[in-house]
Amino acid sequence: MSVSDRYAEVKRRVEEAAARSGRSADEVTLIAVTKTHPASEINEAIDAGATDIGENRVQEVLEKYDDVKPVRWHLIGHLQTNKVRQIIDKVVMIHSVDSLKLAREIDKRASAAGLKMDVLIEINSAMEETKSGIAAGDLRALAEEITAECASVRICGLMCIPPMAAEPEDSRPYFREARELFEEMKGWGLPEDRFAPTVLSMGMSGDFEVAIEEGATIVRVGSSIFGPRNYR
Numbered sequence: 618m619s620v621s622d623r624y625a626e627v628k629r630r631v632e633e634a635a636a637r638s639g640r641s642a643d644e645v646t647l648i649a650v651t652k653t654h655p656a657s658e659i660n661e662a663i664d665a666g667a668t669d670i671g672e673n674r675v676q677e678v679l680e681k682y683d684d685v686k687p688v689r690w691h692l693i694g695h696l697q698t699n700k701v702r703q704i705i706d707k708v709v710m711i712h713s714v715d716s717l718k719l720a721r722e723i724d725k726r727a728s729a730a731g732l733k734m735d736v737l738i739e740i741n742s743a744m745e746e747t748k749s750g751i752a753a754g755d756l757r758a759l760a761e762e763i764t765a766e767c768a769s770v771r772i773c774g775l776m777c778i779p780p781m782a783a784e785p786e787d788s789r790p791y792f793r794e795a796r797e798l799f800e801e802m803k804g805w806g807l808p809e810d811r812f813a814p815t816v817l818s819m820g821m822s823g824d825f826e827v828a829i830e831e832g833a834t835i836v837r838v839g840s841s842i843f844g845p846r847n848y849r
């Protein structure tokens with residue numbers, strides 16, 4: 618199957634999962650995750666209707682940026698503070714904020730570029746050592762610190778990556794927990810210009826339908842659209 622066939626197939630599955638859970642398909646944004654794949658394949662997905670793409674690494678955004686048709690870029694992988702400057706005007710959202718230090722750097726660079734950056738806070742659902750993200754219990758304190766200090770950052774919600782699962786259903790408890798946390802955030806009453814929790818980014822190729830059933834507003838799907846990744 619071609620990239621465009623696979624994109625259409627994933628899109629259809631997104632719509633069906635939304636319908637099954639009594640949600641409108643417009644409530645769920647499909648991000649096509651393009652890491653390791655060349656600009657030509659990304660453009661194929663865009664031609665097939667992709668509006669949003671996700672990259673893990675700053676370097677890959679920079680390498681492909683000029684060759685990819687206009688589209689909304691998301692930074693979904695761990696971000697080092699010393700790379701923020703390079704992508705601040707290229708991405709519409711950073712999904713992986715997990716420290717005040719990183720938020721401060723985003724704030725500084727966004728302010729210098731005259732823009733406001735939408736971010737998600739990454740939750741490390743199972744507190745896996747190999748993953749970034751913060752503990753659920755630290756979320757409120759971090760959100761309060763960021764909103765107090767960072768005028769050019771808007772916290773738009775949460776991102777989570779559950780542990781590698783054998784079955785899609787294995788992810789459900791983690792997605793449910795993230796959803797509950799997300800609902801709690803809405804009652805925190807932090808300043809709306811810096812804190813507007815409307816986005817719940819969760820679900821990948823193996824489990825995006827379960828994530829949609831549990832309330833995801835963004836799913837990040839790579840291999841089901843582009844095939845296996847070739848890491849060099």
Ligand SMILES: *Cc1c(COP(=O)(O)O)cnc(C)c1O
Nearest residue numbers: 650673693821822837838839840
């Ligand atoms: C690679 C990646 C994805 C997509 O994974 P697939 O299993 O290929 O769909 C989603 N989110 C993040 C953060 C990733 O790094």
